[in-house]
Amino acid sequence: xxxxxxxxxxxxxxxxxxxxxxxxxxxxxxxxxxxxxxxxxxxxxxxxxxxxxxxxxxxxxxxxxxxxxxxxxxxxxxxxxxxxxxxxxxxxxxxxxxxxxxxxxxxxxxxxxxxxxxxxxxxxxxxxxxxxxxxxxxxxxxxxxxxxxxxxxxxxxxxxxxxxxxxxxxxxxxxxxxxxxxxxxxxxxxxxxxxxxx
Ligand SMILES: O=C(O)CCC(=O)C(=O)O
Ligand SMILES: [Fe+2]
Numbered sequence: 005x006x007x008x009x010x011x012x013x014x015x016x017x018x019x020x021x022x023x024x025x026x027x028x029x030x031x032x033x034x035x036x037x038x039x040x041x042x043x044x045x046x047x048x049x050x051x052x053x054x055x056x057x058x059x060x061x062x063x064x065x066x067x068x069x070x071x072x073x074x075x076x077x078x079x080x081x082x083x084x085x086x087x088x089x090x091x092x093x094x095x096x097x098x099x100x101x102x103x104x105x106x107x108x109x110x111x112x113x114x115x116x117x118x119x120x121x122x123x124x125x126x127x128x129x130x131x132x133x134x135x136x137x138x139x140x141x142x143x144x145x146x147x148x149x150x151x152x153x154x155x156x157x158x159x160x161x162x163x164x165x166x167x168x169x170x171x172x173x174x175x176x177x178x179x180x181x182x183x184x185x186x187x188x189x190x191x192x193x194x195x196x197x198x199x200x201x202x
Contacts, residue, residue, distance in 0.1 A: 026068075033066060033096055037161050040094060040125060048135055050174060058134050058172050059093045060163035067092075067162060073104065073146065073154040084146035084154065091193050092128035092160035099124065102154040108143040116144075129192070130163060133184040136171035165190040 038056065045055035056064070073084040084104060099105060105116040105124065116124060132141040148154060163169055170186025185202060195202050 030066065033159060033161075036096060036123065037064070037066075037094060044131065044135075044139065048138060048172075048175060050172065054172070054174070055131075055134065059130055059169065060167050063164045063167070064093070065162045065164055067160040069158050069160065071146070071154075071156045071158070073148045075151050075153060076148040077150065079148045079150050082148060084148045087143055087145040089132075089141035089143055090126055090128040090158075090160060091130070091196055092126075092162045093130040093134075094161045095126040095128055095158050096161065097124040097126065097156055097158040099156040100154060102149050102152045104146045104148065104154045105156070106145050106147060108145075113145070128160070129196075130169050130189065133169055134172050134175075136175045136180060137183050138175070163189040 041056040041059070042052045045052050048055065071085065076082055087108065097105070099118055101118050101120070103115060103118055106113040107116050108114075126142045126144065127139050129141045131139050146154070146156070165188070167189050168186055169189055169192065171182045171184055176182045187202070192202065194200070
């Protein structure tokens, strides 16, 4: 049986070169995330800092996951990761060169093409909520390859567990009432993981 969804590891590696590389990547990611949140904030008509403030400010959590998808003899019969949206605010993903990530767009699954040295950015559920639905959390999935091992390294940029997230007060009014409940991020995750209505 092909077991990709069990092959998910959270890592905490503290040694030499690896630590230096991850620290450098982490510094780079913080800048990328700040820029993305600033652009999204301005795009929503907020001040540049307001979206980041609302999602956790400097307490934002960066969670790295490593997905490992070994070759699969029947790639048409299984998925690496079934279709889902990420619970994060944003996800920044680095894949290896083996094609596999797909996004749901206009009623179809489309390949997210591998581009060397590019980062893949997903809008996650928390930005959908904060924007009161104006930004959509991306529905995506991953496929597997018959001959090659695929890997991906997503970083989930998340609010702290006890941080409350709901539609930004400046983005709701009588014409645009709140479409989402405000709740602690940990409660949101609990409901989603246990398939309890939000
Ligand atoms: O492997 C991929 O490209 C996507 C993985 C993913 O969607 C996830 O881990 O949430
Ligand atoms: Fe995902």
